[in-house]
Amino acid sequence: MSHLTQAEISEQVKIIFDDIFNRTEPLKKKEQLKIPPQMMPAQDENIRRHNLDEVAVGYSVEQARVEAMRCIQCAKPSCIADCPVEINIPGFILSIAENDFQNAIDIIKETSLLPSICGRVCPQETQCQISCATGLFNKDVDKAVAIGRLERFVADWEREQGTIVPPEVKPETGKKVAIVGSGPAGLVVAADVRREGHEVTVFEAFHKLGGVMRYGIPEFRLPNSIIDQEVSTLEKMGVKFQKNYVVGRTRKLLDLMKKDNFDSIFIGTGAGLPMFMGIEGENLVGVFSANEYLTRANLMKAYDEEHSDTPFYHSKNVAVLGGGNVAMDSARMAVRLGAENVYVVYRRTEKEMPARVEEVAHAKEEGIQFLFLQNAKSIKGNEKGRVTGMECLRYELGEPDDSGRRRPVVIEGSEFMLELDTVIVAIGNGSNPLVSQTTPELVVNKWGNLIVDEKMKTSVDGVYAGGDIVLGAATVILAMGEGRKAAAAINEFLINSN
């Protein structure tokens, strides 16, 4: 493996750090652009294959300050424009370079509420880092300023100080807001609405809070302790949480207003209904949606076989269908649960994979085999109805279509068999059906996503929505962005209502 050990990384950075920060004259821009990008130190792949601890361990102070010096403080920073919530990126990076971490985190928090989470899971290479000047100069997006890693660094720094002060809450207004779902969208709305002094209750179907961040994204990428911290801050602000409560079933949505006197509702129920390929054999024993596989592993703690009651499928040969983060998480979880061969089967090429670059790199290091330009045709089983293999097809890139992208076309007669006992389908999710199924007043599009106006209001007055239930399966940062917009609209609505 080409990457360095943690010890080697810290040795290298020491030299650069002393060179940069012990000079009397400030660095010239040209010199800044030549500072080598700082690698993310990671757990050794041979060790991490057998544990669930976080893979990326985070920058040291020296690394963070050196990396921060790579930012040339553009006059018209493209990173801010490319960030869905427009964080003042050069601003917080400058504070890191100047060793003022408190100021750095304060700047981020002006616009973003969950920096330790976004720093870890945002697809920075397609957002803020995509046209970063430093990356452009070095002709490589991987050499852009590592904005996400710096964001994570200051957020973790603040958490470790133990000095997080919950945001101030204005005097009670007597207005009540119900939030359905405790994913990033719901949590952000809870914070922003509670700040204005409204009473906030978050209803969650599961027995744990955090939505996909808890049951989908694995511990090795986003530790639960970080979500616990966010929830505990909200609790300190006086936000109430009602778990094991399925809105639409335990209470009809609009009854929250009629029977329980909530003045406004935010729906953040996320994506649901995992999609399947619609091929033969998909209901065989051993075929799972990524959601089920990951929920059993993460939320129900199936990885902890000694304690957990939730049964787990013991797999040797696993194929994961799909190329996004969900596919990477499933494949890497399968490795950690003891699978010997894990394949990721993807119809296009590596370039088109929507997964974060860092996750793909980590997956490769962990021994996951990528089968590009291939796809499942059917799944085969034995007389007991259990998976024994998967028939696959090979593809080649055809003529460019109207968008200029070369579409994969099947190579006739290219069928081949993969011997497997487990297939994990990670090709996307539809929308959570429950609330709209039980609330005919809500208008949805043909995919079941709630239709909202520019202020995130649904077709029902006082009812707002955001995140994956509106966008379709999207990202944490977009859920957060929509949550902030919805919260602003709810606060405005409550001022205007008496």
Next chain:
Amino acid sequence: MAKILHKEKLSADVYLMRVHAPLIVEERKAGQFIILQTDEEYGERIPLTIADASEEDDSITLIFQVVGKTTTELSRFNVGDDLPVLVGPLGLPTHIKNFGKVVCVGGGIGVAPLHPIAHALKAAGNEVTTIIGARNKELIILEKEMETIADKLIICTDDGSYGRKALVTEPLEELCKDEATKPDMVIAIGPPIMMKFCSLTTKPYNVFTQVSLNTIMVDGTGMCGGCRVNVGDEVKFVCVEGPEFDGHLVDFDNMMARLSSYKGIEEEAAHKCYVDKEFEAKVEETK
């Protein structure tokens, strides 16, 4: 947290519990179920049908057979203990209307979820015949309760220790055969194999037959797909589109295979399958 108000042993391995759950009592309708865990951190999530509800003490009634880890643990809970996770009511309620003549078939523990449905069907004006089946006399539950609802009650045991020595499919077939008693709707709840054969029995007579599926579940909100079954040409999620489906369209063999996904891991499940096999063998015999 849901406090256990009452616990009773109905037969060797069948328990009845009444659990304090005011919100569920308020909303629940016949045919719906709950999901529970006996431990918040490490417990598995299992669905159980709501057998009854009382507004007097805001309780729901759960009836369960000890078949696996979680039901064993649940049977160790006592009056005054709190269930750490209880969520519901889930699933769609049974479609209740006046069909005319209906037959309600309950096998073993399946009589528990059948009870509120039979009750509602009767209240809607149907003529209700109930068939209860079990391996032996010991395992017959809710006989009295069913007797007060049903216009006619037929009891079958596999070993003849009580009622007729027959499988439930026998009287069911007799009722279908005779134009005078031919049902307009049959609802069958019990072990999958029983529901399968009830559906096969009514199919030639073209009698609409509903079955209530108790698949493996995780979330119960349509998120995981663990509960999916083949119904006709479609894949359905039992937790949001069920639990009741047209028995003539359900792919029971696939459903049973999926139910035993974790066999060997959950040893006890093997026991249940043995009972199923027995049933299958007997059906073959009587054909």
